[in-house]
Amino acid sequence: xxxxxxxxxxxxxxxxxxxxxxxxxxxxxxxxxxxxxxxxxxxxxxxxxxxxxxxxxxxxxxxxxxxxxxxxxxxxxxxxxxxxxxxxxxxxxxxxxxxxxxxxxxxxxxxxxxxxxxxxxxxxxxxxxxxxxxxxxxxxxxxxxxxxxxxxxxxxxxxxxxxxxxxxxxxxxxxxxxxxxxxxxxxxxxxxxxxxxxxxxxxxxxxxxxxxxxxxxxxxxxxxxxxxxxxxxxxxxxxxxxxxxxxxxxxxxxxxxxxxxxxxxxxxxxxxxxxxxxxxxxxxxxxxxxxxxxxxxxxxxxxxxxxx
Amino acid sequence: xxxxxxxxxxxxxxxxxxxxxxxxxxxxxxxxxxxxxxxxxxxxxxxxxxxxxxxxxxxxxxxxxxxxxxxxxxxxxxxxxxxxxxxxxxxxxxxxxxxxxxxxxxxxxxxxxxxxxxxxxxxxxxxxxxxxxxxxxxxxxxxxxxxxxxxxxxxxxxxxxxxxxxxxxxxxxxxxxxxxxxxxxxxxxxxxxxxxxxxxxxxxxxxxxxxxxxxxxxxxxxxxxxxxxxxxxxxxxxxxxxxxxxxxxxxxxxxxxxxxxxxxxxxxxxxxxxxxxxxxxxxxxxxxxxxxxxxxxxxxxxxxxxxx
Numbered sequence: 001x002x003x004x005x006x007x008x009x010x011x012x013x014x015x016x017x018x019x020x021x022x023x024x025x026x027x028x029x030x031x032x033x034x035x036x037x038x039x040x041x042x043x044x045x046x047x048x049x050x051x052x053x054x055x056x057x058x059x060x061x062x063x064x065x066x067x068x069x070x071x072x073x074x075x076x077x078x079x080x081x082x083x084x085x086x087x088x089x090x091x092x093x094x095x096x097x098x099x100x101x102x103x104x105x106x107x108x109x110x111x112x113x114x115x116x117x118x119x120x121x122x123x124x125x126x127x128x129x130x131x132x133x134x135x136x137x138x139x140x141x142x143x144x145x146x147x148x149x150x151x152x153x154x155x156x157x158x159x160x161x162x163x164x165x166x167x168x169x170x171x172x173x174x175x176x177x178x179x180x181x182x183x184x185x186x187x188x189x190x191x192x193x194x195x196x197x198x199x200x201x202x203x204x205x206x207x208x209x210x211x212x213x214x215x216x217x218x219x220x221x222x223x224x225x226x227x228x229x230x231x232x233x234x235x236x237x238x239x240x241x242x243x244x245x246x247x248x249x250x251x252x253x254x255x256x257x258x259x260x261x262x263x264x265x266x267x268x269x270x271x272x273x274x275x276x277x278x279x280x281x282x283x284x285x286x287x288x289x290x291x292x293x294x295x296x297x298x299x300x301x302x303x304x305x306x307x308x
Numbered sequence: 309x310x311x312x313x314x315x316x317x318x319x320x321x322x323x324x325x326x327x328x329x330x331x332x333x334x335x336x337x338x339x340x341x342x343x344x345x346x347x348x349x350x351x352x353x354x355x356x357x358x359x360x361x362x363x364x365x366x367x368x369x370x371x372x373x374x375x376x377x378x379x380x381x382x383x384x385x386x387x388x389x390x391x392x393x394x395x396x397x398x399x400x401x402x403x404x405x406x407x408x409x410x411x412x413x414x415x416x417x418x419x420x421x422x423x424x425x426x427x428x429x430x431x432x433x434x435x436x437x438x439x440x441x442x443x444x445x446x447x448x449x450x451x452x453x454x455x456x457x458x459x460x461x462x463x464x465x466x467x468x469x470x471x472x473x474x475x476x477x478x479x480x481x482x483x484x485x486x487x488x489x490x491x492x493x494x495x496x497x498x499x500x501x502x503x504x505x506x507x508x509x510x511x512x513x514x515x516x517x518x519x520x521x522x523x524x525x526x527x528x529x530x531x532x533x534x535x536x537x538x539x540x541x542x543x544x545x546x547x548x549x550x551x552x553x554x555x556x557x558x559x560x561x562x563x564x565x566x567x568x569x570x571x572x573x574x575x576x577x578x579x580x581x582x583x584x585x586x587x588x589x590x591x592x593x594x595x596x597x598x599x600x601x602x603x604x605x606x607x608x609x610x611x612x613x614x615x616x
Contacts, residue, residue, distance in 0.1 A: 015386045016352040022382070040382040041349050044324040066385040066415055070378070074330070074348040077374040078323045095414065102410035106403065107374055108451070143416070 002302040003030045004205055006228060006267075008295040009045035010037075013212075013234045013248075013270040014067050020297055021045050022067045023270055025209060025230060026056075027150055029132070035059040036148055036209045042071035043078050049298055053079045054086075058127060060134065061092030062211025063145030064099070073103045080111040087114035091126050091136070093144050094119045120146060123218070132204065137222045139213035142247035147211050147219045149226070152204020155305075156181040156194060163197045205303050208263070212270060214244060215253040223261035227303055230295070231257060232270035237284045251281045255288035269295040310610040311338045312513055314536060314575075316603040317353035318345075321520075321542045321556075321578040322375050328605055329353050330375045331578055333517060333538060334364075335458055337440070343367040344456055344517050350379035351386050357606055361387045362394075366435060368442065369400030370519025371453030372407070381411045388419040395422035399434050399444070401452050402427045428454060431526070440512065445530045447521035450555035455519050455527045457534070460512020463613075464489040464502060471505045513611050516571070520578060522552060523561040531569035535611050538603070539565060540578035545592045559589045563596035577603040 005028045012020030022039025026046065033056040035042070046053055053075060061069055072090070079088065088111075090096060097117040103109055120126055123137040123146075131153055136146040159179045161171075169175065169192055174184050183193045208223040210216075210231040223229045234248035243250050249257075251268060258266035266289050268281065275281060278294045285292040313336045320328030330347025334354065341364040343350070354361055361383060369377055380398070387396065396419075398404060405425040411417050428434055431445040431454075439461055444454040467487045469479075477483065477500055482492050491501045516531040518524075518539040531537045542556035551558050557565075559576060566574035574597050576589065583589060586602045593600040 015389055016355060018352075018356050021352065040379065041352060044326075044329065044349060047324060048326050064416055066381055066417055069415060070382045070385070071348065073374055074378040077378070081322055099411075099414040102414045103407075106407040106410045107377060108372055109374055 002304045004028070004207075004303040006207060006230070006301045006303065007049045007051065008267075008269060008297060008299040009042055009049060010039050011269045011271055011295040011297050011299075013232070013272050015273050016041065017273045017276075019276070020271065020273075022071065024071060025269070026051055027207060029150075031055065032057050034134075034150065037062055037068045037211070038071040038075060039067050040070040040074075043075040045297065046075075049300070052082075054082050054084050056088065057086075058089040058091065058134075060126075060136075060146075060148050061090065061096055062139070062148070062209070063093055063141055063143055064095045065143065065212065068212070069096070069099060072100060073107065073109060076100075076111050076115060077109055079113065084111075084113045087116055089116050089118065089127070091118045091120055091134070093146060094121070135222065137218045139211050139219055140216040140247065141212045141214070145211045145213065147209060147213065147216075147222055149206060149208040149222050151206050154201035154203055157199035157201050159198050164192075167192055167196065169197070203306060205305065207303065210249075210254070210257070212248060214247055215249050215257050220257050220260045223257065223263055226261065226263040227306070228265050228267060228301065229258050229261060229263040230267045230269055233268040233281060233285065233294075234270050234272050236275065236281055251285035251292075252288050255285040255292060258289045258292070264291065266292040267295050267301070268292065271295075310612045312336070312515075312611040314515060314538070314609045314611065315357045315359065316575075316577060316605060316607040317350055317357060318347045319577045319579055319603040319605055319607075321540070321580050323581050324349065325581045325584075327584070328579065328581075330379065332379060333577070334359055335515060337458075339363065340365050342442075342458065345370055345376045345519070346379040346383060347375050348378040348382075351383040353605065354383075357608070360390075362390050362392050364396065365394075366397040366399065366442075368434075368444075368454075368456050369398065369404055370447070370456070370517070371449055371451055372401055372403045373451065373520065376520070377404070377407060380408060381415065381417055384408075384419050384423060385417055388421065392419075392421045395424055397424050397426065397435070399426045399428055399442075401454060402429065443530065445526045447519050447527055448524040448555065449520045449522070453519045453521065455517060455521065455524075455530055457514060457516045457530050459514050462509035462511055465507035465509050467506050472500075475500055475504065477505070511614060513613065515611065516569075518557075518562070518565070520556060522555055523557050523565050528565050528568045531565065531571055534569065534571040535614075536573050536575060536609065537566050537569060537571040538575045538577055541576040541589060541593065541602075542578050542580050544583065544589055559593035559600075560596050563593040563600060566597045566600070572599065574600040575603050575609070576600065579603075
C-alpha cells in the first residue's frame with residue numbers, strides 16, 4: 001500500500017472557474033496531512049477529497065496573494081467547530097501572521113486550539129519531522145514567495161538475514177530492531193550495528209511545489225531529482241511575455257525547470273481561467289518534458305517508495 | 309419574462325458539505341444583483357450560477373460569523389481582477405468595516421474600485437433605489453444580527469385607455485408618460501394626473517431573508533405578506549432545545565414564522581451538515597406551513613409580478 005499521496009484540491013490561478021477551485025495541494029503521508037497553499041474553497045475541497053481538516057498538521061503558504069490564503073480563515077474556523085485540539089502550524093512569508101491575527105481580531109475567529117505561525121525569513125529547512133523535512137526556497141514572483149520541498153530522510157538499508165545469522169543474531173525482536181536502524185547487544189557482549197547486517201541507506205521520496213513563479217534556478221536546485229515537481233503554468237507559451245511581466249511561468253518554461261532538475265514527473269497547476277481545454281498547454285510542456293501532466297481538481301497521485 | 313430571481317448560492321450552515329456551500333443568496337432584479345451573506349465559496353457559486361460579480365451592486369451581511377463573511381475578501385479581489393469600476397456597497401452589523409479594512413491592510417487586497425461600507429446601527433430602511441428598498445430588522449441570534457427584506461415600491465395602477473380618450477388625451481407619448489406615473493399638460497392647458505386615468509397603485513414584490521435566528525416576532529413583522537420568506541432551519545425539530553440554545557431555528561419554528569406572517573412561500577436554508585437527506589426537515593415544516601421548500605445549492609426561484 002502506498003503511504004504517500006498528493007491531492008490537487010484547487011488548480012486554478014487567480015480566479016476560480018466552474019471546474020477549478022483556487023490553489024491548494026494536500027500531501028497525505030502515513031495518515032498525516034500537509035497543506036500547501038490554502039485558496040478560498042480549500043476546506044470544501046478537502047471534504048470532497050475525503051481529507052479530514054482535523055488530521056492536518058501544518059500549512060505552508062507560498063506567498064501573500066489572496067487566491068492562495070483566503071481559505072485559511074474558514075479552514076481554521078471549521079477545525080475549531082470539529083473540536084480540534086492539536087495545534088496547527090502555519091508557515092509562510094512575512095505578513096502571514098498579521099493577516100491571520102487581523103482576521104482573528106475582527107471576525108469572531110475563536111479557535112479552541114493553538115495556531116502557531118512561522119514567518120519564513122530565508123531559504124532552508126523550515127520544518128523537521130522524524131522521517132522527513134520541509135525545505136523552503138525563494139522563488140521569483142512579483143511579490144516575495146517560496147517554493148517548498150517535502151524531502152523524506154533516507155530509510156534504513158535492505159536487511160540481509162544471512163548476515164545476521166552468520167553473526168549469531170537470533171531471529172525475532174533483535175532482527176526488527178536492527179531493521180529499524182537500532183544498534184543491539186548480544187548476550188555474549190558483542191555489539192551489532194545496523195550497518196553490519198543491512199545494505200546502504202535507501203533514499204526517500206521528494207515532492208516539490210513551485211508556488212507562483214517565473215522559471216527559476218532556485219527552484220531547479222530545490223527540485224533536483226524530485227519524484228514529482230508541481231509547477232505553476234498560469235499562461236500558455238503564446239503569452240510568455242505577459243507571464244514574465246506578471247511573474248508567472250508557461251508550460252514550456254515549467255518543463256525546462258523539470259528537465260534541468262531531472263525530476264521523474266512534472267504536474268502543471270495554477271491554470272488561468274481562460275483555458276478550459278488544456279490540450280495545448282500539455283503539448284507545449286511535453287515537447288520539452290514528456291513526463292508531464294496537467295492537474296485537475298481532486299486529482300490524486302500516489303507516490304510509491306523508490307525500488308532499490 | 310420574470311425579472312426577479314432568487315439564487316441559492318450556498319445553503320449549508322457553519323461548515324460546507326459535498327453538496328452545500330456556505331451561506332449566500334443572490335437576488336437578480338432587472339439585471340442588477342444583490343447578495344445576501346457571502347460565505348466562503350460565494351464567488352465560485354456565482355460563476356456556476358452564471359452571475360457576474362461585476363453586476364453586483366450591494367452585499368447585505370446578516371451577522372459577523374465567519375461562515376457568512378469569509379467569501380468577501382475573495383469576491384472583492386475577483387471583482388478587482390475583472391476590472392470592476394463601479395463602487396460596491398456593503399451593509400452589515402457593526403464590525404463589518406473593521407473586518408474588511410483588516411483584510412485590505414494585511415493581504416494585498418487592492419480593489420481598483422470604491423468599497424463603501426455601511427454599518428447598520430438600528431432596524432429600518434438601509435438602502436433605497438428608485439423602484440425598491442431594503443429594510444433591515446434585528447433578529448435573534450447569539451450575536452447581533454439582521455434579517456433583510458427587499459420590498460418593491462408600488463407600481464403605477466392599471467391604465468384605462470377609455471378614460472384617457474374621454475379626457476381628450478391623444479394616444480401616443482402622453483399615454484406612456486401617464487402610464488409611468490407622470491402628470492402631463494394638454495395643449496388646452498388642462499392638467500391630467502395619472503390617478504385620473506389609472507386604477508389604484510399595484511403592490512410590488514417582497515422577499516425576506518431571516519439570517520441566523522431563533523423564530524422571532526421581529527422577523528414575523530418584517531415578513532408580513534412576503535412573496536418569499538427565506539428562513540434558516542439549522543437543526544431538525546428533534547434538536548429544538550439545542551437550536552434554541554445556539555440561536556437557531558428548526559423547520560417547524562421557521563414554519564410558524566411563515567404562518568404568522570402570512571407569506572406565500574417559505575424556503576428553508578442554512579441546513580446543518582448532519583442532514584444529508586432533508587425529507588424529515590421538510591415534513592416537519594410542511595405540517596405547519598405546507599408551502600415550504602428546502603433550498604439546495606444553485607436552486608433558482610422566479611418571482612413573478614403579482615396578478616392584479
